[in-house]
Amino acid sequence: MSMDWFDIGTIDDIPARGARCVTTPEGRIGVFRTADDQIFAIEDHCPHKGGPLSQGIVHGASVTCPLHNWVISLETGMAEGADSGTVRTIAVRLDGRRIAIGRESHLLAAE
Numbered sequence: 001m002s003m004d005w006f007d008i009g010t011i012d013d014i015p016a017r018g019a020r021c022v023t024t025p026e027g028r029i030g031v032f033r034t035a036d037d038q039i040f041a042i043e044d045h046c047p048h049k050g051g052p053l054s055q056g057i058v059h060g061a062s063v064t065c066p067l068h069n070w071v072i073s074l075e076t077g078m079a080e081g082a083d084s085g086t087v088r089t090i091a092v093r094l095d096g097r098r099i100a101i102g103r104e105s106h107l108l109a110a111e
Contacts, residue, residue, distance in 0.1 A: 005093055005100040011037060012097060019054040019063070022101065029090055029101060030054035032074050034061060040074035041092045041101050047072075047085025 006024075014020045014033040021044050022029045030044035030053045038061065044054045051067035061074045071080040077089040091102030 003091060003102040003104055005102050007098060007100050009099055010097045011039060011094070011099060013099075014039075017058040019056070019058065021052070021054040024101075024103070026103070028052075028054075030063070031092070031099065031101065032058055032063060034058060034074070039092050039094060039099055041090035042072070042074060042077050043087040043090075045087065046070055047079060047087055048083065053087070 008022050008031060011033060014031060016033055017035050019030050019032045022031055028044035029041050032040045044052055046053055046065040046067065048068055048070045051065040053063050053065055053072060055066045056063040062071050062080060063074060064071050070083050072087060073080055077087040079085045093100045
């Protein structure tokens with residue numbers, strides 16, 4: 001397996017403690033910028049009722065869902081506290097200020 005990278009813009013396109021939604025063939029991805037300029041990408045739906053996480057409040061390395069206040073770790077995709085559930089995390093690469101998200105590609109070996 002290898003990783004294909006897709007440029008989605010610059011860190012300056014996302015406000016500090018904010019997010020941007022990117023639509024991919026596999027679904028909507030929320031790309032988040034923390035107060036200290038870390039970038040994370042996770043599926044853009046809360047495991048609780050599918051709320052748009054990219055519209056939530058970013059605090060530390062977590063986001064709070066705007067629908068029912070579930071807190072999701074941007075690092076692991078796991079619900080925090082008493083809640084349970086997980087969203088898929090997406091690989092992120094920074095090249096200077098450019099952001100790329102990754103998608104695994106499955107290469108078949110020739111026989």
